Amino acid sequence: MKCLVTGGAGFIGSHLVDRLFQEGHEVYVVDNLSTGKRENINKNARFLEGDITNFDELQKIFTETKPEYVFHEAAIPRMPVSIEDPVGTSKVNILGTINVLKAAVDAGVKKVIFASSSSVYGDQKTLPLKEDMSPNPMSPYGLQKYTGELNLRLFSSLYGLPTVALRYFNVYGPRADINSDYSLVVGKFLRLNKEMKPLTIFGDGKQSRAFCYVEDVVEANIRAMNSARVGTGEVINIGARIPVSVEQIAEAIGGKKEYLPPRTGDPMHTAADLSRATELLEWEPKVSFQEGLKKTKAWFDRQ
Numbered sequence: 640m641k642c643l644v645t646g647g648a649g650f651i652g653s654h655l656v657d658r659l660f661q662e663g664h665e666v667y668v669v670d671n672l673s674t675g676k677r678e679n680i681n682k683n684a685r686f687l688e689g690d691i692t693n694f695d696e697l698q699k700i701f702t703e704t705k706p707e708y709v710f711h712e713a714a715i716p717r718m719p720v721s722i723e724d725p726v727g728t729s730k731v732n733i734l735g736t737i738n739v740l741k742a743a744v745d746a747g748v749k750k751v752i753f754a755s756s757s758s759v760y761g762d763q764k765t766l767p768l769k770e771d772m773s774p775n776p777m778s779p780y781g782l783q784k785y786t787g788e789l790n791l792r793l794f795s796s797l798y799g800l801p802t803v804a805l806r807y808f809n810v811y812g813p814r815a816d817i818n819s820d821y822s823l824v825v826g827k828f829l830r831l832n833k834e835m836k837p838l839t840i841f842g843d844g845k846q847s848r849a850f851c852y853v854e855d856v857v858e859a860n861i862r863a864m865n866s867a868r869v870g871t872g873e874v875i876n877i878g879a880r881i882p883v884s885v886e887q888i889a890e891a892i893g894g895k896k897e898y899l900p901p902r903t904g905d906p907m908h909t910a911a912d913l914s915r916a917t918e919l920l921e922w923e924p925k926v927s928f929q930e931g932l933k934k935t936k937a938w939f940d941r942q
Contacts, residue, residue: 808878
């Protein structure tokens with residue numbers, strides 16, 4: 640199949656590109672390299688430097704490549720960034736997604752698989768988090784991803800474009816950004832530990848997340864592409880049933896700890912209900928957090 644991956648030079652996108660090649664597909668990567676890295680791009684992929692906020696540019700790429708399946712991974716991630724810049728992040732995460740969907744309609748794409756986020760849930764009174772819960776985003780980023788999900792359903796019903804949204808829960812693994820102040824906690828702790836600096840914990844460290852290893856997330860995307868049971872804008876949790884606390888991660892990595900005031904926009908706990916993923920995709924995570932952390936640390940030590 641011809642597959643196009645937006646954000647294919649990024650953390651999750653580049654792993655997805657690698658897997659698509661292993662499956663024997665022809666792959667195109669669209670990325671503006673704002674956060675993605677050229678060295679992440681599989682040498683077999685055709686790299687098309689482009690910006691999803693530029694519809695004319697994007698439409699030209701879709702017309703020329705004629706992709707059958709589109710994996711929309713491109714975004715400005717992280718809640719703190721969206722709080723600091725709600726306008727700029729909305730342009731990419733909302734308008735950019737609409738541009739991808741419209742270009743996909745015009746190009747006759749068979750299915751769009753969208754990277755959504757558990758940030759859509761915000762704080763909920765009960766766990767685990769289920770897809771039919773009322774969204775309660777606590778940051779522009781969560782709202783932007785929820786808007787993307789709504790647009791997927793709209794484009795499916797209005798234009799007949801098959802779509803599916805995967806709600807990622809705190810993905811970690813090799814190639815994750817470790818140098819930003821907004822890096823996910825695993826990468827950030829590994830970097831701070833290597834620099835012999837204290838591990839900075841926002842709040843008391845009891846907040847927990849349903850961490851999911853990147854290989855498991857890629858597997859979910861492949862199953863969403865191949866499944867005939869999804870395509871009308873379904874929303875599916877992709878995470879772990881058993882959460883891990885920030886304090887537990889700090890203990891596993893080791894070193895001194897420094898506690899800072901809680902961050903705005905962060906829910907206290909997440910845990911994923913995987914009933915829908917099991918039913919529609921026959922998917923559940925295979926890599927334990929302990930095993931995933933070991934693999935991530937081994938990659939980090941080689942950098």
